[in-house]
Amino acid sequence: MYRFLLTPRWWGINVFVLLAIPFCVFMGSWQLSRFEDRMADHDRATSQVATDAGDPARPLADLLPVDKETSGAQATATGRYGKQLLVPGRELDGKNGYYVLTLLRTDGGKALPVVRGWLPGTADTAKAPAAPSGQVTVTGALQASEQPGENGVSAQGGLPAGQTSAISAAYLVNLVSYDVYDAWVTLNTGDSGMKAVPAAAAPDTGLNLKAFQNLGYTGEWFVFAGFVVFMWFRLIRREVEFVRDAELGLLPEPEPGDQPASV
CATH class of the missing domain: 1.20.120 (Four Helix Bundle (Hemerythrin (Met), subunit A))
Known part of the structure; x- marks a missing residue:
């Protein structure tokens, strides 16, 4: 058969x-x-x-460009705070809120995006604390530029003036008149009573x-x-x-x- x-x-x-x-x-x-x-x-x-x-902070220039080895490393930079932006739609500890992002103008002329902290609620420039004046030295975890549409990063456009959906050099250069580092730093301690944003794993x-x-x-x-x-x-x-x-x-x-x- x-x-x-x-x-x-x-x-x-x-x-x-x-x-x-x-x-x-x-x-x-x-x-x-x-x-x-x-x-x-x-x-x-x-x-x-x-x-x-827990590692000692190193100068920003020693850690660039950001890769899997340097992402999350402690970086330090000195300069003066410039333009401030809000990054809406960011969750922390299960609550919705926004990042307060301020560009640090370094001596080299380029600006380093610094996330000074997180606040709950809807992004509101009136509630976001102003950045310290004068020359400051910041220390925090180095992060790579975000990719809109990936890892929960919004790709939303048409935001109000003073806001950005992603912490990305490609986005920020359209909002300021100076060059921006292709990286950003989240402060270890939140500024002006804001909550510090934890460092994320490498992209x-x-x-x-x-x-x-x-x-x-x-x-x-x-x-x-x-x-x-x-x-x-x-x-x-x-x-x-x-x-x-x-x-x-x-x-x-x-x-x-x-x-x-x-x-």
Whole structure:
């Protein structure tokens, strides 16, 4: 009854199945390993932020450009505060609020975005404390420019004057007349009674959309493998039923290899 499995057509089907199943399993396993790597990377980055908090601060110039090694490192810079902006829609401790962002004009002429703290409620310039005057030295955790639309950063446009949706040099250069560092600092201690904003892990190290895409692809490849097995058994079952019907005289006896398997 199963002699049809030795026909050329079924040899082709069997070879395809034998190749497709391990390929799907391999690809699913690879995607799963990518997800696990991202989880491990996230854990390392989170631990590094906590470790860096206790390290001595280094000059800003020694830590640029920001990468996975320097993100979260303690940085120090000296200058005078300039334009102040609010960053709405930022949560802290489960409450909605906004960051108070002030640009620090350094001696080199470029400005360093400094998050002086967080306040609850709706962004309001009247409630945001003014920045200290005169020359100041700031110390805080170095962070990479945010990417709008990623890691919870809003890509909203059309904000009121004095607000920005992302702490990004690409956004800020359109709001000020001087160059801006492609990085920012969050103060270790909130200024003027504001709450300090904790440092975040380096970009592309969290459990972000890419990580969950890897997990989703893992499931898809394993489903494909199961589907191949299911369809193989279904084709065999239909072929067996056809052969049985032919033996009972319900169908004309097919020549070997002539009857295509129906789905």
